[in-house]
Amino acid sequence: xELLYLLLIPxxxxxxxxxxxxxxxxxxKYLATLTILVTTIYNFILWFADFTNPSTNYGSFMYxxxxxxxPSVGIYFSVGVDGLSMPLLVLTQxxxxxxxxxxxxxxxQQGTYYALLLVLLTGVxxxxxxxxxxxxxxxxxxxxxxxFFMIHIWGGPNRKYAAIKFFIFTHLASLVMLIGLFYIxxxxxxxxGQMSFLLVDLKVNLNGVSFKTLALIFWLVFIGFVTKFPQxxxxxxxxxxxxxxxxxxxxxxxxxxxKMGGYGLIRIPFWLFADVVDESxxxxxxxxxxxxIRIIIGFIGMVSMVYPAFIALQQDDLKRMIAYSSISHMGVxxxxxxxxxxxxINGAMYMMIAHGVISPGLFLLSGIIEHxxxxxTRDMSKVGGLAHKMPFTAALFVFMAFASxxxxxxxxxxxxxxxxxxxxxxxxxxxxxxxxxxxPFLPYVIIPVLAVLSxxxxxxxxxxxxxxxxxxxQTDELENSTPAKWxxxxxxxxxxxxxxxxxxxxxxxxxxxxxxxxxxLPH
Amino acid sequence: MTWLPVSVLFLGIxxxxxxxxIFREKAKVYTVILSVLTLSFSSLMVIQTKGTNAGSMFFxxxxxxFFSIVGLLSSIIVVFSAWKDYSVELDLGxxxxxxxxxxxxxxxxxxxxxxxxxxxxxxxVSIPTYAMIAFKKKNRSSAxxxxxxxxxxxxxxxxxxxxxxxxxxxxxxxxxxxDIINHSKTLAIAAxxxxxxxxxxxxxxxPFHYWIADxxxxxxxxxxxxxxxxxxxxxxxxxxxxxxxGMSSWHxxxxxLFAILATFSVIVGNIVAVVQDRLLRIIAYSTIAQAxxxxxxxxAYGEGNTFTxxxxxxxxxxxxxxxxxxxxxxxxxxxxxxxSTKSDHINNFRGLFHTSPITASALAIAxxxxxxxxxxxxxxxxxxxxxxxxxxxxxxxxxxxxxxxxISIYYYGKVIRIMVDQPESKEKLNSFTPINVxxxxxxxxxxxxxxxxxxxxxxxxxxxxxxx
Numbered sequence: 001x002e003l004l005y006l007l008l009i010p011x012x013x014x015x016x017x018x019x020x021x022x023x024x025x026x027x028x029k030y031l032a033t034l035t036i037l038v039t040t041i042y043n044f045i046l047w048f049a050d051f052t053n054p055s056t057n058y059g060s061f062m063y064x065x066x067x068x069x070x071p072s073v074g075i076y077f078s079v080g081v082d083g084l085s086m087p088l089l090v091l092t093q094x095x096x097x098x099x100x101x102x103x104x105x106x107x108x109q110q111g112t113y114y115a116l117l118l119v120l121l122t123g124v125x126x127x128x129x130x131x132x133x134x135x136x137x138x139x140x141x142x143x144x145x146x147x148f149f150m151i152h153i154w155g156g157p158n159r160k161y162a163a164i165k166f167f168i169f170t171h172l173a174s175l176v177m178l179i180g181l182f183y184i185x186x187x188x189x190x191x192x193g194q195m196s197f198l199l200v201d202l203k204v205n206l207n208g209v210s211f212k213t214l215a216l217i218f219w220l221v222f223i224g225f226v227t228k229f230p231q232x233x234x235x236x237x238x239x240x241x242x243x244x245x246x247x248x249x250x251x252x253x254x255x256x257x258x259k260m261g262g263y264g265l266i267r268i269p270f271w272l273f274a275d276v277v278d279e280s281x282x283x284x285x286x287x288x289x290x291x292x293i294r295i296i297i298g299f300i301g302m303v304s305m306v307y308p309a310f311i312a313l314q315q316d317d318l319k320r321m322i323a324y325s326s327i328s329h330m331g332v333x334x335x336x337x338x339x340x341x342x343x344x345i346n347g348a349m350y351m352m353i354a355h356g357v358i359s360p361g362l363f364l365l366s367g368i369i370e371h372x373x374x375x376x377t378r379d380m381s382k383v384g385g386l387a388h389k390m391p392f393t394a395a396l397f398v399f400m401a402f403a404s405x406x407x408x409x410x411x412x413x414x415x416x417x418x419x420x421x422x423x424x425x426x427x428x429x430x431x432x433x434x435x436x437x438x439x440p441f442l443p444y445v446i447i448p449v450l451a452v453l454s455x456x457x458x459x460x461x462x463x464x465x466x467x468x469x470x471x472x473x474q475t476d477e478l479e480n481s482t483p484a485k486w487x488x489x490x491x492x493x494x495x496x497x498x499x500x501x502x503x504x505x506x507x508x509x510x511x512x513x514x515x516x517x518x519x520x521l522p523h
Numbered sequence: 524m525t526w527l528p529v530s531v532l533f534l535g536i537x538x539x540x541x542x543x544x545i546f547r548e549k550a551k552v553y554t555v556i557l558s559v560l561t562l563s564f565s566s567l568m569v570i571q572t573k574g575t576n577a578g579s580m581f582f583x584x585x586x587x588x589f590f591s592i593v594g595l596l597s598s599i600i601v602v603f604s605a606w607k608d609y610s611v612e613l614d615l616g617x618x619x620x621x622x623x624x625x626x627x628x629x630x631x632x633x634x635x636x637x638x639x640x641x642x643x644x645x646x647x648v649s650i651p652t653y654a655m656i657a658f659k660k661k662n663r664s665s666a667x668x669x670x671x672x673x674x675x676x677x678x679x680x681x682x683x684x685x686x687x688x689x690x691x692x693x694x695x696x697x698x699x700x701x702d703i704i705n706h707s708k709t710l711a712i713a714a715x716x717x718x719x720x721x722x723x724x725x726x727x728x729x730p731f732h733y734w735i736a737d738x739x740x741x742x743x744x745x746x747x748x749x750x751x752x753x754x755x756x757x758x759x760x761x762x763x764x765x766x767x768x769g770m771s772s773w774h775x776x777x778x779x780l781f782a783i784l785a786t787f788s789v790i791v792g793n794i795v796a797v798v799q800d801r802l803l804r805i806i807a808y809s810t811i812a813q814a815x816x817x818x819x820x821x822x823a824y825g826e827g828n829t830f831t832x833x834x835x836x837x838x839x840x841x842x843x844x845x846x847x848x849x850x851x852x853x854x855x856x857x858x859x860x861x862x863s864t865k866s867d868h869i870n871n872f873r874g875l876f877h878t879s880p881i882t883a884s885a886l887a888i889a890x891x892x893x894x895x896x897x898x899x900x901x902x903x904x905x906x907x908x909x910x911x912x913x914x915x916x917x918x919x920x921x922x923x924x925x926x927x928x929x930i931s932i933y934y935y936g937k938v939i940r941i942m943v944d945q946p947e948s949k950e951k952l953n954s955f956t957p958i959n960v961x962x963x964x965x966x967x968x969x970x971x972x973x974x975x976x977x978x979x980x981x982x983x984x985x986x987x988x989x990x991x
Contacts, residue, residue: 171928179921
């Protein structure tokens, strides 16, 4: 029941918010803020209750609520959280809270905007807590609609193109994923005779399905998920969508919508196939098919980490640079999954949380810069000397940029460090004498080595951006700018606090993730 | 007792005509109320007569209940649209009596187990439809559409009749579900091809789709609503009866044929819709694509075992129900705009979200539903249709469906994008309360479709169990 409130409160208040907004636009934003504040506090209470309870088992689903929906094909309305989704759920509420507050600059059609924000919150929350494939897909697709409108109505100059591109790309990918979900359901049905879309049932019923079929399913759902948390070469929608979206929209897009892809990838293939063994007792991801999958996703992850980093280096638009850095960081997630050991998976999940607090901060900061320049520009060549006019904003920007570049002591470092340990500890990558079948003349070890080296590029573009935007001579773009207002800067400040906490006390989240990871790794 | 639903309709027809004669100018509201009452009462009677026994020519099972009620209730949408559409001219009583007559034909189709009443039922749907399309006698485009659909309809009916004659030759019976007798394989193939071609005309599959766009953009909007929401469903009932019941033992031969037709319909319908700039033409081509999706259900149904058949039938029923809701709402919303601006050009929809939020929201949600975005109704049908295709081993057809779905986002999205833009003038549309109520009801049903899925799923399972 508890989780049901998190779903029902925002969606049921969406229409009232719209109507209030038609009557008095100001009230819509307060109503939406209040709603999100309530769900955030409620979610933190739930999280805290589990956290302080020593008997909590993060490997099983808590707050489970299951009700039969279409029993004749085995569809259930089922929600629940475990060690994987709980941190993401808390992150969802947090990012929405900071996004709604930093949306206060929006003056056009406020009622519609905040109503869409509440629908979006329901969609994202639902994606993380749905325990039924059918329900999962509903929430997964529901997210597209409000995001489409947010980009289309409140976005930048090229918003129309970006909105429809975002919609078509992600929808097409979702449909390919849907075919994968069909296979999961049908294979589980043929295998066990039980019709069920329920994840816990599928996890058991898939045991005995041939590894070839599982590999096919993996690639089908992989296409869907990987488009959402974009990896090269299906990343092209993201820079457009990010750049054109209003900055709170970008914050949600980067902070949460990308995480939906990562979450889906971990939940559906990695968690769902965790118990599948063949006759010799071998686990799927340790088998021959599993190795091939891991090498390929490792390669994709490496390319997605290195290539966008170089693209980011040549960007002039601040937001576009941050967007490419997002793709680069999501490559780390895929690398962690390719490592498929404790360090790797924990690091991948930790990266989703860390990136979920850092990148919204950077996007909101770029939004602040855009709103305070004379011609509303974010071009690094035009903006300069921010530290003279907006010292606090400048300080936060430096801080968040370092966090994103992976400075030790801040959130990003923890995950990157562990992912790389995981990669180097991976026997297949390090000890194998096989040649890399994509580049037959290179050993597999090229993947982790190139990935590690790309961190230098990451540090490079952030330092360059800091130098140009913050410290050069003040340009006349910033003539009229004043220190940022409280609702502009406080949200970023909150995210900065979480960045420090996650960096200095990683065990708060790490413990949860680790006890969850133990349940999916073969021993 | 058995024919109570049809008797109610005939009684309603007579009453409406009499009321129309007596009250003349003031009769409009009365005829509307009478039509709605007749349709609802007839639906009740349909439920009452479920399971009655009426000899070997008829079977009153779940198929009969579902398709009769879909026809009857979707006609209520048509009544409301016509009330608005013809509010200034013409005698509504005649129009409504034609509508009720077509419904009587729909009930006959849904109940038949023999080709003679089935065909009679279909003609009883078709002939009032021709009259309704040509109803604005003095309007050039209306008359042209009427002539077009009449000529093509007569032609396709003739083809079907010829096919049925072949069917009789091949099986020696006009009872549905006949087995092919020895040495008549060639006749059977001829029957199959002719009936498939004729049916493809009726449901508008590519390459037999040319009439749809012209008729949809030429006829008056409430008739389009009837064509799309009601008479299309009766045509589908006709096709399902022929192939699921009549040719149930021939499935090896027709699935491939329909797979090809579905491919062409989904691809051509969606691609041609992209370049249209009139809403009714977009609707027309999207109808062709949607018909392609439903035909995918026929493919999966013909190919599979009971489990696949059930999935396919669920997909078909979900999609048909959803189609009534979303197409009904979309066309009613377009009607509101046309009656104010006199044209369905896409530019007339600019800024509709600002000038008329209810109409625009209804149209947008209907379009999201047509795209197949959950939780709107259209998603459930597509989900089960694609699922049954994968189960039946037609993955490639599911992929075609997916590609079509992705293309459709572009043209539906184009309309939605234009509606959220800033309007050129702040002028409000003339609103008409009954239509607004209708739009709100249809939109809510579209969004809450998930609630009814279990009931429809059970009906689908019953239909599969009752089919031979």
